[in-house]
Amino acid sequence: xxxxxxxxxxxxxxxxxxxxxxxxxxxxxxxxxxxxxxxxxxxxxxxxxxxxxxxxxxxxxxxxxxxxxxxxxxxxxxxxxxxxxxxxxxxxxxxxxxxxxxxxxxxxxxxxxxxxxxxxxxxxxxxxxxxxxxxxxxxxxxxxxxxxxxxxxxxxxxxxxxxxxxxxxxxxxxxxxxxxxx
Numbered sequence: 124x125x126x127x128x129x130x131x132x133x134x135x136x137x138x139x140x141x142x143x144x145x146x147x148x149x150x151x152x153x154x155x156x157x158x159x160x161x162x163x164x165x166x167x168x169x170x171x172x173x174x175x176x177x178x179x180x181x182x183x184x185x186x187x188x189x190x191x192x193x194x195x196x197x198x199x200x201x202x203x204x205x206x207x208x209x210x211x212x213x214x215x216x217x218x219x220x221x222x223x224x225x226x227x228x229x230x231x232x233x234x235x236x237x238x239x240x241x242x243x244x245x246x247x248x249x250x251x252x253x254x255x256x257x258x259x260x261x262x263x264x265x266x267x268x269x270x271x272x273x274x275x276x277x278x279x280x281x282x283x284x285x286x287x288x289x290x291x292x293x294x295x296x297x298x299x300x301x302x303x304x305x
Contacts, residue, residue, distance in 0.1 A: 151211045158204045164240060165197040192261030196239050199268040203232030206275040210282065219282040228274025235268040
């Protein structure tokens with residue numbers, strides 16, 4: 124087990140894994156659920172939570188610009204989660220060696236995602252704290268997410284097998300699932 128997940132004397136083998144033989148499956152499920160909730164959060168951040176917030180004309184110009192900044196932050200969170208899902212799926216399928224940039228990219232995207240939830244959606248009333256900063260807050264998180272997404276993209280490209288391997292795996296998988304096709 125990687126040293127990163129070793130928390131002292133905790134024995135991870137005591138946790139029942141159910142029908143899945145790897146904790147990566149549970150991570151894939153968690154990331155997929157996070158993507159569903161993130162898409163809902165993106166809609167809330169872009170359109171607003173209440174119908175009266177859909178009218179941007181009533182907002183002050185400064186708050187409209189900040190809302191557009193949060194919309195860009197929201198749209199940058201989604202590719203990071205999709206790349207993380209792809210990386211976990213490739214690790215389940217092929218078990219490649221993890222590139223160095225994968226962990227850093229995942230941390231940056233994770234921190235950006237949490238900051239988006241806390242400040243962009245005004246969770247725990249942190250939105251007013253960030254609104255005092257104006258556009259600096261969203262710009263800082265945008266930079267964080269761009270760097271994280273680029274690191275995850277390069278990690279995904281490093282571990283992605285060649286097109287021939289993917290094609291043969293898909294063809295063999297279809298033959299195994301649908302025997303009448305072969």
